[in-house]
Amino acid sequence: MAHFAKVAELSARHPKADGASFEYGTAGFRTLGDTLESTVFRVGLLAALRSQSKQGKTIGVMITASHNPECDNGVKLVDPMGEMLQQSWEAHCTRIANAASADELVAALAAVVEAEGIDVSVQARVVYARDTRPSGPLLQAALEDGLAALGAEATSYGVVTTPQLHYFVRCLNTAGTPAAYGEPTEAGYRAKYTGAFLRLVDGRPLPAPLHIDAANGVGGPEVRKLAAAAASPYLRIELHNDDTQTPGRLNKDCGADYVKSNQRAPAGLDLEPGARYCSFDGDADRIVYYYVDEHRSFHLLDGDKISTLVATYLRDLVAAAGIEDLQVGVVQTAYANGSSTSYIKDTLRLPTVFAKTGVKHLHHEAEKMPIGVYFEANGHGTVLFNSAAVDKLRHAAPQSPAQEDAIRRLWALRDLINESVGDAMSDMLLVEAILICKGWTPAQWDAAYTDLPSRLLKVVVHDRTQFKTTNAEQTLTAPPRLQDAIDTLVAKFPRGRAFVRPSGTEDAVRVYAEAATRADCDQLAYSVAGTVFDKAGGRGDRPAEFI
Numbered sequence: 001m002a003h004f005a006k007v008a009e010l011s012a013r014h015p016k017a018d019g020a021s022f023e024y025g026t027a028g029f030r031t032l033g034d035t036l037e038s039t040v041f042r043v044g045l046l047a048a049l050r051s052q053s054k055q056g057k058t059i060g061v062m063i064t065a066s067h068n069p070e071c072d073n074g075v076k077l078v079d080p081m082g083e084m085l086q087q088s089w090e091a092h093c094t095r096i097a098n099a100a101s102a103d104e105l106v107a108a109l110a111a112v113v114e115a116e117g118i119d120v121s122v123q124a125r126v127v128y129a130r131d132t133r134p135s136g137p138l139l140q141a142a143l144e145d146g147l148a149a150l151g152a153e154a155t156s157y158g159v160v161t162t163p164q165l166h167y168f169v170r171c172l173n174t175a176g177t178p179a180a181y182g183e184p185t186e187a188g189y190r191a192k193y194t195g196a197f198l199r200l201v202d203g204r205p206l207p208a209p210l211h212i213d214a215a216n217g218v219g220g221p222e223v224r225k226l227a228a229a230a231a232s233p234y235l236r237i238e239l240h241n242d243d244t245q246t247p248g249r250l251n252k253d254c255g256a257d258y259v260k261s262n263q264r265a266p267a268g269l270d271l272e273p274g275a276r277y278c279s280f281d282g283d284a285d286r287i288v289y290y291y292v293d294e295h296r297s298f299h300l301l302d303g304d305k306i307s308t309l310v311a312t313y314l315r316d317l318v319a320a321a322g323i324e325d326l327q328v329g330v331v332q333t334a335y336a337n338g339s340s341t342s343y344i345k346d347t348l349r350l351p352t353v354f355a356k357t358g359v360k361h362l363h364h365e366a367e368k369m370p371i372g373v374y375f376e377a378n379g380h381g382t383v384l385f386n387s388a389a390v391d392k393l394r395h396a397a398p399q400s401p402a403q404e405d406a407i408r409r410l411w412a413l414r415d416l417i418n419e420s421v422g423d424a425m426s427d428m429l430l431v432e433a434i435l436i437c438k439g440w441t442p443a444q445w446d447a448a449y450t451d452l453p454s455r456l457l458k459v460v461v462h463d464r465t466q467f468k469t470t471n472a473e474q475t476l477t478a479p480p481r482l483q484d485a486i487d488t489l490v491a492k493f494p495r496g497r498a499f500v501r502p503s504g505t506e507d508a509v510r511v512y513a514e515a516a517t518r519a520d521c522d523q524l525a526y527s528v529a530g531t532v533f534d535k536a537g538g539r540g541d542r543p544a545e546f547i
């Protein structure tokens with residue numbers, strides 16, 4: 001096909017290593033940064049085709065490996081409304097990334113054109129960005145070659161957070177329509193979210209400063225600019241772990257994933273009772289909060305706690321606004337703490353559903369709800385208002401000043417939320433706004449329910465692809481008999497729950513366990529991890545026994 005004339009020539013600059021294999025998974029392609037050049041070049045080709053398949057709508061490409069170690073990198077595509085790539089295209093991505101030669105690559109591209117009925121005369125439009133990883137510039141150059149090979153109109157946003165890129169894509173594709181989302185610039189992003197935040201908190205008592213651990217990633221400089229744009233005593237921040245220059249520091253002993261997995265403060269922060277802390281991950285699409293009590297015990301306010309805080313606030317506002325039949329629902333994953341699920345069902349009396357890990361799965365479930373709050377326990381999430389909900393808000397006829405105020409707040413909340421994807425900065429403003437409006441300390445927020453002790457472990461195995469799951473990833477169907485062994489262990493512990501799933505972003509299997517006491521929980525977690533290691537080809541050190 002003439003359209004692919006330049007592919008072979010440019011592909012030769014970014015050859016695929018013999019035998020290397022890639023899979024478009026939970027968060028796009030993700031592996032060691034120095035093995036990804038051919039893949040990122042090909043993602044450039046895919047982005048161009050994806051745009052053409054959408055009649056020239058702008059597609060986004062983000063080069064990031066988020067919470068992974070600094071040596072990793074990754075790349076993912078962003079669809080026109082700022083959402084994750086449509087799942088049916090993931091197989092195209094995997095096939096194209098694995099084509100062994102230039103000829104195979106061209107044939108695979110032609111097959112996508114054929115299968116999707118793509119008109120290749122359409123002008124492709126792609127915007128892209130990267131995080132602060134050292135491998136980023138080289139991968140960006142490979143991407144630019146891929147985009148050039150198919151003549152895409154390509155615009156770089158430089159180094160920004162992942163959610164900012166999702167936001168830009170949505171803004172570009174909705175400009176001039178009734179669904180216009182905002183200015184597709186960094187300044188536009190900051191103006192939109194800080195404006196909504198200030199509308200919500202105006203007139204309330206001022207909060208103490210918020211301490212932010214930026215994981216030594218792109219969130220550091222970006223949140224500094226956000227606070228400068230707000231220029232308000234309502235958003236006073238103390239930034240920690242904001243070194244994006246020193247090699248090796250990204251996500252190292254800090255960031256949302258570290259804090260959530262280890263249930264302890266990140267390096268570089270000495271927590272003081274009474275203060276409020278949060279951690280972003282390396283590309284600022286996740287956030288968790290935490291604090292220490294007067295005995296300096298650490299308390300984590302993870303995605304479940306954020307989700308219940310936000311769902312409660314929305315539910316109460318909808319009631320105060322007098323809007324009928326506007327249901328708030330909550331989407332969780334198997335990682336949600338059992339106490340949070342009971343709290344949502346039994347105390348808040350809100351509908352809740354489970355989705356597989358990965359925001360794309362939660363996002364789709366939340367879209368089915370009028371107001372869908374979705375958060376993974378790891379702090380990745382947002383809120384979606386469907387069109388029926390927006391219509392209800394638009395046609396609401398307030399009968400009192402209180403109802404009018406509640407409706408005004410619901411609009412401001414909607415503007416404060418990055419509906420395209422979970423966003424640490426927008427979620428931070430959301431939590432801050434709710435805490436300010438309620439006049440709550442983190443401890444008061446935490447008091448809603450008590451988490452069951454939980455533990456998350458990693459087991460390295462020879463082949464994680466042999467692990468297959470069902471039931472929202474809570475039950476293993478392969479390797480054979482492993483689930484039976486896990487069930488036998490779980491049955492020994494009061495309120496015990498455990499599951500095992502292959503990671504979509506790292507070469508490991510994850511083990512989650514919770515139980516009534518910390519000792520039981522740890523014993524359960526380590527016994528399940530040990531069983532996985534013994535029965536399913538563990539590699540390296542066997543998970544340390546709990547002492």
Ligand code: G16
Nearest residue numbers: 026027066067358359503504505506
């Ligand atoms: C990515 C996804 C998240 C998901 C996480 C799970 O996070 O975007 O939705 O929770 O992977 O990772 P795993 O499959 O390894 O457990 P991120 O922040 O790394 O992009």
